[in-house]
Amino acid sequence: MVYAALISLLLVACSGESKKEEASASETEIKAVPQIEVARYKDGDMVKEGDAIKLSFTLPKEAENPDSIVLTLNEKPFQKGLQTSATIATNGLKMGRQRIVIEAYKGGTVAAERYLSLNIKSAIKPASYRYTVVATYPHDTRAYTQGLAFDGNTLYEGTGQRGISDLRIVDLKSGQVVKNAPLPDQVFGEGIAILGDKIYQLSWQEQRGFIYKKGTLERIGEFTYAGEGWGLTTDGKVLYQSDGTRAIRIVDPANLTEKGRIEVYDNVGAVEYINELEYIDGELWANIYQADKVARIDPETGKVLGYIDFSNLLSREDYSETTDVLNGIAYHKATGKVYVTGKNWPKLFEVKVVKK
Numbered sequence: 001m002v003y004a005a006l007i008s009l010l011l012v013a014c015s016g017e018s019k020k021e022e023a024s025a026s027e028t029e030i031k032a033v034p035q036i037e038v039a040r041y042k043d044g045d046m047v048k049e050g051d052a053i054k055l056s057f058t059l060p061k062e063a064e065n066p067d068s069i070v071l072t073l074n075e076k077p078f079q080k081g082l083q084t085s086a087t088i089a090t091n092g093l094k095m096g097r098q099r100i101v102i103e104a105y106k107g108g109t110v111a112a113e114r115y116l117s118l119n120i121k122s123a124i125k126p127a128s129y130r131y132t133v134v135a136t137y138p139h140d141t142r143a144y145t146q147g148l149a150f151d152g153n154t155l156y157e158g159t160g161q162r163g164i165s166d167l168r169i170v171d172l173k174s175g176q177v178v179k180n181a182p183l184p185d186q187v188f189g190e191g192i193a194i195l196g197d198k199i200y201q202l203s204w205q206e207q208r209g210f211i212y213k214k215g216t217l218e219r220i221g222e223f224t225y226a227g228e229g230w231g232l233t234t235d236g237k238v239l240y241q242s243d244g245t246r247a248i249r250i251v252d253p254a255n256l257t258e259k260g261r262i263e264v265y266d267n268v269g270a271v272e273y274i275n276e277l278e279y280i281d282g283e284l285w286a287n288i289y290q291a292d293k294v295a296r297i298d299p300e301t302g303k304v305l306g307y308i309d310f311s312n313l314l315s316r317e318d319y320s321e322t323t324d325v326l327n328g329i330a331y332h333k334a335t336g337k338v339y340v341t342g343k344n345w346p347k348l349f350e351v352k353v354v355k356k
Helices: 002-028
Strands: 046-048 053-058 068-073 076-081 085-088 096-106 109-121 127-138 145-151 154-159 166-170 177-182 189-195 198-203 208-213 219-224 232-234 239-242 247-252 257-263 274-280 283-288 293-297 304-309 326-332 337-342 347-355
Touching (some): 076 085, 154 189, 166 189, 198 232, 247 274
Parallel strands (some): 127 304, 145 326, 189 232
Antiparallel strands (some): 166 177, 189 198, 326 337
C-alpha cells in the first residue's frame, strides 16, 4: 500500500510538471502580429505603369499611438513617420510584382504589420509586326528545337526530348548536322547561349546546365539552378534564362547564380509561357509556347514593346505527324539577319520583320 501511494504521488507530480511545461510552451508560442487594414488595394491587384499607388491604411487597436510607421517597397524603406497614407510613383519601376510592407512600431517591436503585393502592367499597347520570308533552308525534322544561336557564321542548335537531346553545329544551307554532343539519355535538353569561348545549355526539369567549349563541343562543366529551364540568351555580359512562366532570370556567368529577374507584362497583364530567347539590338525576343508570335521585350523592365505575328510561316503542306510549335530564333549580328524555325520543322526561315 505504501508503494502504491508513493507511485500515485509520483504520477501526480509528473502530471503537474507536464501541465506546467505545456503552459510554458503555450506562453512562448509566437503570437500572430495584428494586421494593418489597407483601403482600396488587395493582394494581386493590377496597377498601370504611370498611375500612382495611393495607400491609405488603418492601424488596429494594439498599434494605436505608435512610435513610428515604416514603409518599404521591394525591401527598400521609402517612408518613416506617423503618417497613415503614402503615395508610390510607378514610373521607372519594373513590370510585375511590387512588394510593399507596412510596419507600426511600439517600444522597439512590431505592433502591427501588413504585407501587400501589387502588379505593374505596361501603359503602352505593344506595336504589331509582320514578317516576310527572305530565304528558306532545310531543317532536320528530328530536331526538337529548343535553342538556336549564331557565333559568327556558325549556327548552333540545342534540341530536346529524352534520349535524343543534343547540342549541334548545323550547316545552314544544307541543314546537315556537322558535329553534335549528345546529352545523357535521362536529360531533356533546352535553350542555349554563346558567351565568350563557352556555350551554355539548359535542361528542362533536371535542374542541370551544361558548359561546352565553343567549336569543339567538348563538355567542360555543369551547373545547377532551381526550377525548370526553358530559354537562354545573352547580351554579352549576363545570361537571360526563362522557365516557362512570366519570369526571366538574370544570371551572372561568372558563378552562374541568379542576380535578378524581370517579369514580362504587356498592357493587359502578365505574359506567361516565355520560351526560347534571343537578344537582338537591345531587346529580348521571346517565343511564347504554343503561340505563333514572338514578344519583343525591354530587358530592363520586362515591358512588352511589340509582338511579331508568325502565323502561317510553315505551310500546312509541310506539316507531318511530328511537326510541333514555332520555337527557335537566331540573330546573325554581322548581317542583321533573323532566322526562325520550329520543333521538328522541315524548314528554317530567314525573315524580315516590319511594322504592320
